[in-house]
Amino acid sequence: MSKQKLLITGGAGFIGGNFVHYMVDKYSDYDVVNLDLLTYAGDLTKHRQIEDKENYRFVQADIADREAIFALFEQEKFDYVVHFAAESHVDRSITDPAVFVRTNVMGTQVLLDASRKIGLTKFLHVSTDEVYGELDFDPSVFFTEETPLQPNSPYSASKASSDLLVRAYYETYGLPMNITRCSNNYGPYHFPEKLIPLTISKVLNEQKVPVYGDGKNIRDWLHVYDHCAAIDLVLHEGVSGEVYNVGGHNERTNLEVVKTIIHTLDKSEDLIKFVADRLGHDKRYAIDPTKLEKLGWKPTYTFETGIAQTIQWYTANAAWWEQILSGEYRK
Numbered sequence: 001m002s003k004q005k006l007l008i009t010g011g012a013g014f015i016g017g018n019f020v021h022y023m024v025d026k027y028s029d030y031d032v033v034n035l036d037l038l039t040y041a042g043d044l045t046k047h048r049q050i051e052d053k054e055n056y057r058f059v060q061a062d063i064a065d066r067e068a069i070f071a072l073f074e075q076e077k078f079d080y081v082v083h084f085a086a087e088s089h090v091d092r093s094i095t096d097p098a099v100f101v102r103t104n105v106m107g108t109q110v111l112l113d114a115s116r117k118i119g120l121t122k123f124l125h126v127s128t129d130e131v132y133g134e135l136d137f138d139p140s141v142f143f144t145e146e147t148p149l150q151p152n153s154p155y156s157a158s159k160a161s162s163d164l165l166v167r168a169y170y171e172t173y174g175l176p177m178n179i180t181r182c183s184n185n186y187g188p189y190h191f192p193e194k195l196i197p198l199t200i201s202k203v204l205n206e207q208k209v210p211v212y213g214d215g216k217n218i219r220d221w222l223h224v225y226d227h228c229a230a231i232d233l234v235l236h237e238g239v240s241g242e243v244y245n246v247g248g249h250n251e252r253t254n255l256e257v258v259k260t261i262i263h264t265l266d267k268s269e270d271l272i273k274f275v276a277d278r279l280g281h282d283k284r285y286a287i288d289p290t291k292l293e294k295l296g297w298k299p300t301y302t303f304e305t306g307i308a309q310t311i312q313w314y315t316a317n318a319a320w321w322e323q324i325l326s327g328e329y330r331k
Ligand SMILES: Cc1cn([C@H]2C[C@H](O)[C@@H](COP(=O)(O)OP(=O)(O)O[C@H]3O[C@H](CO)[C@@H](O)[C@H](O)[C@H]3O)O2)c(=O)[nH]c1=O
Pocket: 088, 089, 090, 091, 127, 128, 129, 130, 182, 183, 184, 185, 193, 194, 195, 196, 198, 210, 211, 212, 213, 217, 218, 219, 254, 278, 285
């Protein structure tokens, strides 16, 4: 049998980057192409260990560049596409929504058109629990795959729009697809603008940690390696046309997360600084992953083991995030 060709978009980012490693290491019989534009959050140093491997190749291109994407698909005739490439930071979407629509919505549409043209085994669209909007603080209520889409931020609205396009290409053209919707990820190579890596970097540098509002908003944290395993499973075992939620029942208030990091690093809670709240700040996200568990997925990290490992990684790899911070994110 000839090698399977897998396109991973956004493979220079956090989750996509971890997934590139996961697939290159696990499947030597897959040819993996990592397609990324290398925006401010893209970084290839994380792939030094695999860049010479025979089953890995990097291509720099914009997913919204129709000509470049169609040429790549014609040449490579991919069997699978796993689509991570997206603008992902909620705060940035509040100040500059347009780039979120361009990349997340229009870029996804270009990929869908190119996929439809060559015919694929599967298009897996990596999405987010934020498309469901927010939950209140009742701990017995979770997002399920049936929860209506009610995105609140420009970011989540752009992701919900792309989810609907993927669904439409399945319904209209029969494009084989899955959508996964995951809760907040954390782990190695998380860009230091997001809560956990930002907090670790600030605490290690003894700087104030900005906590939005009263810090009582709740997120459901999942280690990125568990997310990678979930995507692998859905790619190969997911029923085409279905949505799968990914989450690990690790709900924490932001303040709890920040305090855990401060205590683990043996620093003072005086580093916490309450700042103005995010506009339209969603109160709580929490996922019911039953449908995915029925496929055979189970998270392997508790929040305690995962956050300890992550703090250790950031401490040992300070050069990686310090270099990013010193370049002010290549704004
Ligand atoms: C950056 C920052 C964040 N926060 C708060 C806002 C949120 O309630 C929580 C987590 O913020 P963020 O790390 O920006 O992540 P959040 O807005 O939840 O969104 C993340 O998780 C989503 C999945 O739920 C992904 O789809 C997004 O791409 C990803 O960015 O911490 C602070 O209190 N202070 C901060 O400096």
